[in-house]
Amino acid sequence: MTTYSIPNPVELIGEWTVPSESESLKIPGALSWSSQRATLTLQNSFSPLRGAVHAGNMRTYPAVHGVTTGSEYVSMLQASSAGTGMSFGAAGMRQSERLISSWAIVGAHVFQETLYSEVSIRIPGLQLWLCRSCLSHTLTAPAEGVPFSLNYRLDSVPEEVFEVPNISSTFVFGYGWSTSGNARANISIETSAYLRIRPNTSKDLEWYFEQIGKATTLLSLVSGSPMAPDQVSAKLPDDGPDVQILVALREAKYCSFKNHHDFFMLRDNAGIALEEIINRWFEVYDSVAMPSQLALSVLNSEMLWLHVEFLSLMQALEGLHRSILPGLYATEEQYEGIKQALSNAIPKHIASDHKDALRARIKYGNEISLRKRLAALVERLPVDTRKHILGGNGSIPQSWVATRNYYTHWDEASKDAVLDGVEMHRAHVRMRHLLRALYLNLIGIPDIAIANSLQNTCNESQYLMQLNSMDHRRQNPKSDAGAIMNISVNDSASPDESLS
Template sequence: MDKTIISEKFKLRGFWWLPLKENEIISGTLSYDPEGLMELDLDGTFWPETSINNNDYGYLPLLYGKTHDGKYCTLVDVYEVFSSLNYSHGSCIIITRVIFNQLYIGDGYVNPDLTLYKAALIEFMDLGAWMHQDPFSYQQLKEDSKEIIMYSKPPSISVDVEFIKATISINPVITHTRYYNSYTCTNKEIIRITPFSSQNIEWNLKVLFNLQKLFSLFIGRPIYIIRIQLLLFIDNEIKSRSQEKNFSPLVDLCFNQTTKREKRELLPPQIPFSCPILSNNWEIILNNWFEKSTSLETVTALNFGLSINRDLPVDFKFLAVIQAIESFHRIKGNNLYMSNEDYEPIREILIKAIPESLSSAHLDALKNRIKYGNQYSLQKLLELILKNLPDPIAYLITKNDNNFSRRVVDTRNYLVHRDKSLKSKAFDDKEMFNASENLKLLIEFLLLREIGLA
């Protein structure tokens, strides 16, 4: 059987049915591609009343299945994408293809709205390089002509994160593989998210994605998920199944990742912020990250999205970086010329000065500009940010160009308004690409400083 984990391609043949209709089964083959489609080809249909020529495709919130080797599958958000008539041996059946958003594989079924989990176990690519540990040692015993490879299990790292009421630990695991005249031992690290009380899938995925963004920041590229396992909370519904022989409470979760798998794993010297560098402040960093994750969600999502989508058009990338910088300082509240209380009477005076002869649409547009007139302009914002940076970081971003902030603003205004008078002042494509990379570096520095690292 193929490895049924989120990072591997696999096919599963089995029987499929609607919840509460286990007697009405349809055979079919499920195909999973971590960077492609997740689809199920059915030898039948769950929408027999729908005409083949009808453009109204079916939808199912849940679909259950059991593979020929006894694994239970739960498909979530199932959409019909194709159906046709198939004639074989004088009979006619409807062949249906469906796609789905999530797949759970284990020794039992789950319900995303109801099932609770005691923990989530996550394996990330490059996590071993980030840990920067070598638990193996070699020794040759001359007197016995023996060679010994010894494994010293590294200690686990565990932190209580009060904001999310959970413990996050990094635990070493050793695996063994033997084949003829070779024996392979591999050390890897598993991140375990253990909430103080069992939580649903939405909570677990939110914590997982926040960790993914954090480790991507440390590692310097988007981190890829190798495996997700969920530890079932044994409630009354699951309890009867848990008594069965060889029952495992672990459920694998598969879905399409936005992050693409890199061809090679990183080596420890390639990691900007490895575990040994962060270890003394790890508890503070982790708590700060989750405490501020909600307020910084727009910024971290934009930064992570830019890291994933390296092939974005340069102008789109530039505008997204500017949006992230503006969003960061809106959140921080460091973007006002004066207090909103002091600005309010000025705002009222400006609104009263607008001629009444203007159209309502024009009037609303001017009122909206006045409403935000107390916020720093982009140029003022950039100048203040750069002024408060360490000199080496400021140089990396501006290369000592005194007009950097002004040109960033001119470029943003040109891209937004397409004002031809600004074209000569704006960055060309090469300059815009370099400025985008440098401003993304600025965002990452601000995020690191926000969690107590920089």
């Protein structure tokens, strides 16, 4: 069976029909998958134009089924009409139709409500992050009577299986490989890893991709890299056929790391078992679903405008606080009396729209300030970790809050403290590390494991260490702490002068 990958374009030519509606009508056409979209170009139309035709009339087909010239069953789900073509000639009027969808399933005729017993996803870079390899090599140096040899060996690695009670499912992490080439001339070996999700009862695709989104968000936050799947397959219940799924993912960025030292934190460096990490995340996910998606979006984005990135990071931090920590000065019951007193104090003579504006502000008067929210978040981390991430004494810089207030409210009182240019970029580096460290703390990663990752060899941690070294030099210009090397000159004369 041909294997299909989400990033790779493919074209499937065959005959297509709409089940239960016009099954007798089989229309030749080609389904192409590229740029995270399935496009079906038909040589006829499932819905011929008749009568008055209006712009914007768009038909949606819950499912379109096809059989390809390669004898494969294909399903296109939630397909929308994206245009109809008409031509007139000697053969009369001909009408074509083009459909688009985010879903293409190869291997069976299915529907949106079809249930599956298991879904498997292959994630680029996962085999590195898991710190397990099915590939090993040995090198034998030449010696008397022993020729040089270089041997590569592939071995099966046992799957890791554990329960995730929060979603009544079993998670299976496994490892595989693919080979290509010719043993007589050249050979290429590529290792991989996958995650299989096996619920206690069969589920539909929407449920599976909700869980996949949770799992890949966690992997990305811990690893420091996008961790989207590039292959998805599923099993139909009762020994049904396997199908391959091409789907437009919300986060379709793939891990490009090739070495262990590229990752922010490896599975073996997390300080707790993988099973514990997964289960803790699924327990807290519902409370941080929205802010974690914002955090993931900004952490995995590249080349954002400075001000957009700054405000997005601040919003992600504020959202995390609102999700996991209290944020009121008084209880809601206590504030009711305060709110009523403030509302009653509004002067009677002012305009009604002005009164409404003041009441709207009073409504939020019980919420603590952004400055207090950020301070409460930071207090979740040890003092040494705070100092390493934020610099100085480990407190949130006042300039962060001033900059956010200025660009959110255009508060002229904050303008003089606003960050810009290089200083704003350096603030981004610290904010990114703070956001990641807070999420790792939330899922129970030990403080020492977080501290070690903040000083490891990945690019982002190295950049943070460089910023801290620069700050130290500014404050202590005569200190040699953190120097890369020390060069001493014993003879100031040049070699030419000493020989003359």
